[in-house]
Amino acid sequence: MKRALLILAIVLVVAAIAFFGFAPGYVDRDMNPVGKPPPYEASEVARDFHQSLFVADLHDDLLLWKRDPLKRYDRGHTDVPRLVEGNVGLQVFSAVTKSPWGQNYELTEDGSDSVTLLAVGQAWPVRTWTSQKERALYQAEKLHAAAERSAGMLVVLRTRADLEQFLAQRETEPDLLAGLLAIEGLHALDREIDNLDVLYEAGYRMMAPTHLFDNELGGSNTGVERGGLTAFGRRVVRRMEELGIIVDLAHASDQVVEDVLDGATRPVVVSHTGVQATCETKRNLNDHLLRRIAENGGVIGVGFWDTVLCGDSPADIARAMRHTVAVAGIDHVGLGSDFDGTVRVPFDATGLAQLTEALLKEGFTEMEIRQIMGENVLRLLRATLPAG
Numbered sequence: 422m423k424r425a426l427l428i429l430a431i432v433l434v435v436a437a438i439a440f441f442g443f444a445p446g447y448v449d450r451d452m453n454p455v456g457k458p459p460p461y462e463a464s465e466v467a468r469d470f471h472q473s474l475f476v477a478d479l480h481d482d483l484l485l486w487k488r489d490p491l492k493r494y495d496r497g498h499t500d501v502p503r504l505v506e507g508n509v510g511l512q513v514f515s516a517v518t519k520s521p522w523g524q525n526y527e528l529t530e531d532g533s534d535s536v537t538l539l540a541v542g543q544a545w546p547v548r549t550w551t552s553q554k555e556r557a558l559y560q561a562e563k564l565h566a567a568a569e570r571s572a573g574m575l576v577v578l579r580t581r582a583d584l585e586q587f588l589a590q591r592e593t594e595p596d597l598l599a600g601l602l603a604i605e606g607l608h609a610l611d612r613e614i615d616n617l618d619v620l621y622e623a624g625y626r627m628m629a630p631t632h633l634f635d636n637e638l639g640g641s642n643t644g645v646e647r648g649g650l651t652a653f654g655r656r657v658v659r660r661m662e663e664l665g666i667i668v669d670l671a672h673a674s675d676q677v678v679e680d681v682l683d684g685a686t687r688p689v690v691v692s693h694t695g696v697q698a699t700c701e702t703k704r705n706l707n708d709h710l711l712r713r714i715a716e717n718g719g720v721i722g723v724g725f726w727d728t729v730l731c732g733d734s735p736a737d738i739a740r741a742m743r744h745t746v747a748v749a750g751i752d753h754v755g756l757g758s759d760f761d762g763t764v765r766v767p768f769d770a771t772g773l774a775q776l777t778e779a780l781l782k783e784g785f786t787e788m789e790i791r792q793i794m795g796e797n798v799l800r801l802l803r804a805t806l807p808a809g
């Protein structure tokens with residue numbers, strides 16, 4: 422009997438080591454694939470021009486995965502070394518706090534949650550197992566801890582003053598990366614508006630009211646009802662603007678986009694999206710909304726992944742950007758990779774020169790490419806971050 426218990430104990434320990442030690446890596450590799458592995462070829466002209474750009478990307482889910490942001494991996498799409506190699510100057514890191522099983526772009530119901538399994542399987546603190554606010558706080562802690570260990574290589578921006586200081590320093594030290602914290606889905610408030618201030622204190626400066634499903638703030642573009650902002654949602658958005666938190670309308674239902682824009686006093690972003698004109702899916706923006714976001718002064722981050730592009734090449738990204746520029750204007754288009762967001766993208770962060778090359782081939786001028794690759798996002802951050 423004793424012997425049987427001992428064997429059972431050994432089996433459980435081995436299973437636990439396998440689950441906590443190896444499974445997260447397999448899941449990560451499986452869920453964040455690339456079209457082709459590195460190295461990524463690009464012409465010398467494109468490569469040189471790419472190195473002269475300030476590159477800013479509006480959406481990356483790296484913090485969800487069991488990876489040290491400072492270490493280089495051969496799985497997933499990003500880490501600080503690969504972002505620096507791809508000449509990214511500013512990366513928005515977004516926290517995911519709930520994701521239903523079987524999520525899809527037609528109809529995703531609230532209810533089940535795969536992030537609980539990730540939190541347990543990756544051995545996140547117990548406080549994160551039942552609270553979405555704690556999951557967001559934990560992901561912010563991960564980024565802050567990495568910045569502290571990075572000897573100044575990674576800087577987390579909280580204010581406009583931080584941004585200006587970072588840009589001045591990067592003039593002479595091109596291997597620096599700025600991170601900005603974001604959240605997709607304000608179910609992360611655990612239904613308490615006061616938690617907005619808690620998340621702001623933790624460094625969050627960009628937030629999307631909804632993610633894949635309708636929540637207590639309003640409808641998702643892949644949800645069931647796809648309604649507008651609720652009374653709670655209106656209060657939260659108003660408080661976000663007071664604090665200097667950028668409203669992100671990625672994943673929002675069309676009606677939530679309209680409702681936020683009707684009352685907006687600051688420019689918004691759509692951090693990662695495609696456009697209906699080049700890929701018809703409910704997840705993507707139609708031309709009417711593209712125009713409204715441009716009127717608001719906002720920036721639309723065009724995604725890199727197959728299901729919003731209806732394609733899987735850098736040329737497909739450039740094609741979606743061409744349409745967005747045609748409808749919204751050159752001042753309102755940026756990058757919204759969705760790196761590490763359980764999507765397939767053509768390249769990891771080290772391959773971004775391929776996008777610059779695709780934009781040159783698409784016929785954009787160098788000035789236009791500078792704007793798309795980062796300058797428009799800088800303008801928006803200067804207009805929206807708290808002064809500090």
Ligand SMILES: [Zn+2]
Binds near residue numbers: 605672762
């Ligand atoms: Zn997303």
